[in-house]
Amino acid sequence: MSEMYFARRSMTYGRNGAEQILDRGQILTLSGLINDEKLVRLGYVALVSKGVAIVECGKCGAKFATDEGLSSHGRERHRNLKLTPKEEDERTDKRHKLEDAIAPLDLTKTKASLGESTSNVVTTQKRTAKKRSNRAAV
Ligand SMILES: [Zn+2]
Secondary structure, three states: OOOOEEEOOOEEEOOOOOOEEEOOOEEEOOOOOOOHHHHHHHOOEEEOOOOOOOEEOOOOOOEEOOHHHHHHHHHHHOOOOOOOHHHHHHHHHHHHHHHHHHOOOOHHHOOHHHOOOOOOOOOHHHHHHHHHHHHHHO
16 A cells, blocks of 8 residues: 655655656645655645545646645636736745745755765745756746
8 A cells, every 4th residue: 555645845756757746735646756755844735634635636636735725726727817917926936935934844854965966856936046047047
């Protein structure tokens, strides 16, 4: 039986080209990728405790470990918001600040000081930064 994990922060997970976008609290099954151990160690994901009632999004079927995660997912993904790029960035920044506050990564456990690269852990934060610099370059 494979153990169930949930994303402690919004993130993407999966093999190149088959990444899954995960919202905070969303259930995932680690699929034996090289970075799995690191995701657990740094606090991107955590084991779902036994007996937790899993809730499911009625629109897309995504599963969550908490009601709070599900409702935040609904607000982020299933509301037709017409946001300007600036407003979108602000929302993303706000979300990251919140996630830093409630689910900080345990960077004391990083092996970065030992030379381990974290570049293949793609966070939405990095992608946003990339998007911004692309825009600035236009
Ligand atoms: Zn959904």
